Amino acid sequence: MQAIGFIGLGIMGKPMALNLLRAGYAVSIYARRPDAASPLIAEGAKAYSSPEELAPHADVIITIVSDTADVEEVLLGKSGIIHSAKPNTIVIDMSTIAAIATQRIAAQLATKLIHMLDAPVSGGEQGAIQGTLSIMVGGKADILEKVRPILDVLGKNIVHIGDHGSGQIAKACNQIMISEAIVAISEAFHLAKASGVDLAKVREALLGGSANSRALEVYGKRILENDYNPGFKASLHRKDMHLVLEQAHQLGIELPAANYATNCLDRLVMKGHPDLDSSAVYLVT
């Protein structure tokens, strides 16, 4: 079994690292906040004080951090893994970052014979805990095959999309669809509420027809129950949507509905709710 290094122990990363430990993998971790590390140490993980110290102990390094800057720091920064990882180490970056940044990082790592996959995920905290994530993989197919058993522990739908960056493109598509689905649920619920109709019954009816979606199940329930504990934080969804709009801008295409969904996330965050679940967009539509 390959030795795994794991960097990023947030809402998603922590249950993913636990699943790998419980599947029998040796897992080394690096966490900026020591309290994030302790539950993993209790299950057998070994903690290191920087990505650079961690890297030589790993055959495969998984990163799942907040944004492009964080990925660059842990991989390429002053104490990044690039300075110490063994040749043929495979980096699986499961963060959501710009496709173009992924391509640039992969090229830099390649100069040290380090392989990279972009492998962002969908399925939320629940999917991370249950090991049922959807994993969208960009990079070389033969490298994916070498780490597939590891990804099989984390997810149930592992799709090789294409070359470096294509996993991030698929994730961008995912974020477009989820943000617009939350807007759609919000608008439908506003219409029903203003009409004096029972939202729970509307949701029940819609779940049985063509409007059925995971979003209506999960986010529709949150909205009905007015329970916006994340889940997936508005600030992160907002960050992802700005990546989408930047990508669209570079490609010269317009995405008006994605743009509006991003406005809503902007408004939610600017009203002081960055840490609510992104379905709280209902509150500002």
Add this chain to the structure above:
Amino acid sequence: MQAIGFIGLGIMGKPMALNLLRAGYAVSIYARRPDAASPLIAEGAKAYSSPEELAPHADVIITIVSDTADVEEVLLGKSGIIHSAKPNTIVIDMSTIAAIATQRIAAQLATKLIHMLDAPVSGGEQGAIQGTLSIMVGGKADILEKVRPILDVLGKNIVHIGDHGSGQIAKACNQIMISEAIVAISEAFHLAKASGVDLAKVREALLGGSANSRALEVYGKRILENDYNPGFKASLHRKDMHLVLEQAHQLGIELPAANYATNCLDRLVMKGHPDLDSSAVYLVT
């Protein structure tokens, strides 16, 4: 078993009437176009030449026609059922029309002791054929119970939303969500395509995660295969969305994403494609 009158033998109505015949109901039909009637006559339906002639032979009259004007014509018009239906006849209007129109029609029928339910459906042609529609019912609960066995033949998710018109409100919510889902899929696919990424793989990955939806399954497939045979015609979805916007206007609420989705349906129809499936919105986004 109640004797059923069935008016409206389109994409949805025809398989629904067939399912009732095959479940053993006596079904009388009225069809404007005789060729729509013949496959039902072959299965035992009895055809009448007007709604008025049909009505006395039915305990329950189902209507599923295109718009408010059509519903008013068959129920209240010169040859409408109102002139001849027996007291305690139950009209189940499964068309998608304005909630406020439904309430007005129900009140007029009540003057002749005719009961009415608004019971629009979701689930598409496939749901109509398989008898798995979601049925959103507005009107009196005791009247619904009297026709539930009939609705059980047509659908699998029959939800009593509330009083007259509330079924139509739920359907409006359904149409909002589907139109915005089609826009979302279109935008995601445009981003993927412009990025040179395989759309089929993106769809496969997204179906396994939080972006999973019936819309991505059904409409996503149509878009990938460039197959816009309806399904649900753009002209009808457009009509439904204008009902939604009119409703929102009357309630004094704004639905910006629904408004944009309606713009897209307008554009599709005005470019000469009223009879394509509404997922062809992809072509004009």
